[in-house]
Amino acid sequence: MAEAAERKPRKSVQFEDSTIIVDSDGQVTEGGAMNGEKDSAASHATGDDKEVEEMTDMFAGLAKKKKKKPKAEGEDAEDVLSGLKKKKKSKKPKAETDDFDAQLAAVAGEAEEKEAPAEEEVEEGDMFKGTGVWQHDSTTVIPYNMLLNRFFTLLHSQHPDLASSGSKSYKIPPPQCLREGNKKTIFANISEICKRMKRTDEHVTQFLFAELGTSGSVDGSKRLVIKGRFQQKQIENVLRRYIVEYVTCKTCRSPDSELTKGENRLSFVTCNSCGSRRSVSAIKTGFSAQVGKRRRMQK
Amino acid sequence: MTTDIQNLKSFDPFAEAEDSVGDQKTASQNYIHIRIQQRNGRKTLTTVQGLPKKFDQKKILKVIKKKFACNGTVVTDTEMGEVIQLQGDQRKDVQEFLTDKKEGLGLDAKTIKVHGF
Ligand SMILES: [Zn+2]
Numbered sequence: 236m237a238e239a240a241e242r243k244p245r246k247s248v249q250f251e252d253s254t255i256i257v258d259s260d261g262q263v264t265e266g267g268a269m270n271g272e273k274d275s276a277a278s279h280a281t282g283d284d285k286e287v288e289e290m291t292d293m294f295a296g297l298a299k300k301k302k303k304k305p306k307a308e309g310e311d312a313e314d315v316l317s318g319l320k321k322k323k324k325s326k327k328p329k330a331e332t333d334d335f336d337a338q339l340a341a342v343a344g345e346a347e348e349k350e351a352p353a354e355e356e357v358e359e360g361d362m363f364k365g366t367g368v369w370q371h372d373s374t375t376v377i378p379y380n381m382l383l384n385r386f387f388t389l390l391h392s393q394h395p396d397l398a399s400s401g402s403k404s405y406k407i408p409p410p411q412c413l414r415e416g417n418k419k420t421i422f423a424n425i426s427e428i429c430k431r432m433k434r435t436d437e438h439v440t441q442f443l444f445a446e447l448g449t450s451g452s453v454d455g456s457k458r459l460v461i462k463g464r465f466q467q468k469q470i471e472n473v474l475r476r477y478i479v480e481y482v483t484c485k486t487c488r489s490p491d492s493e494l495t496k497g498e499n500r501l502s503f504v505t506c507n508s509c510g511s512r513r514s515v516s517a518i519k520t521g522f523s524a525q526v527g528k529r530r531r532m533q534k
Numbered sequence: 535m536t537t538d539i540q541n542l543k544s545f546d547p548f549a550e551a552e553d554s555v556g557d558q559k560t561a562s563q564n565y566i567h568i569r570i571q572q573r574n575g576r577k578t579l580t581t582v583q584g585l586p587k588k589f590d591q592k593k594i595l596k597v598i599k600k601k602f603a604c605n606g607t608v609v610t611d612t613e614m615g616e617v618i619q620l621q622g623d624q625r626k627d628v629q630e631f632l633t634d635k636k637e638g639l640g641l642d643a644k645t646i647k648v649h650g651f
Contacts (some may be wrong), residue, residue: 418574445649446649446650446651447572447650447651448569448570448571448572448581448649448650449571449572462572463572464572465651468651469651470651472651473650473651521567521569521583521614521649522567522569522581522583522611522613522614522617523569523571523581524571524579524581524609524617524619
């Protein structure tokens, strides 16, 4: 119960650690991942100060990099690469309430006594199978607490994705980087990532090229071929910056937004959840030094 | 008579206002961009674009070269003006140098944009 009350909308940008993609419609087959979702949903109650921290981190351009922890089970899917969250901290409030509860129980023991047996009396039956109080034709009055509990239990087990995200948690499959020969990198799942971000491949490509100071092409299966050698982590860093700059809403931090071209070459990011609109600058390539053969050609 | 002709002042009273309003063109031109480019193999190149005109790029380069033990040149680009090119990934060092008040230029960190991976 306390968990349910504490739960706050969680909006974050993160890359999944596992190759299994948790779809927004809740299609997860792996049990481990599901548990991870559940656990973290409970521990994700964000304190106010933490939210601010998160924000500043985001505005700082995500300078901090969090090293991937050696996988602990369940954490796997939740390992937030962007380093926006601190797990330990988020668990604290819960412990406090527990403590508080204990104190309450000690002080107001009488009230507890009255309530507790009443609850135990009805706490029978399996809510999944629909036995005991949960029986279809049962006439016992089910207390609100239990109903709410049932709701969340079922939600977690049946639709973990809905539960974990008061508003959708923003997950992006990790970029898949392959090496082509010695000098090129293939960014294989760019279109999938773009679809998730609701941005065009071209826009993201443009940003990538500008940031990496390189160029490239798109191959037959819509994969991006980038000149130069890049690791997945590096691409991820750039993508993260793209998300901060062109995807997330600065007001409510929701990543669910649209990029539209307004009048006179200005682009706007319009948030789908709070409706705020902000202008974003066009991607600028800037100075790029001539490298290799072309330098000689110019002379 | 004062020889204080407003037009000859290099100070632009609207500069900051424009910046905060978000006139992208002027705003982005005020930024100092530190970029990285890959060359062949593991070699990289760092470029510093948009340093304020009041600084002598050659002198800055000289200091940087000595300080970070790398080679470099000043390239004049038709669009971007003078750009400092350095061998290797010097982004961190350059950024620190630009913002350092004692030994560097003491620039505002907000005006510096570091690009790359
Ligand atoms: Zn919003």
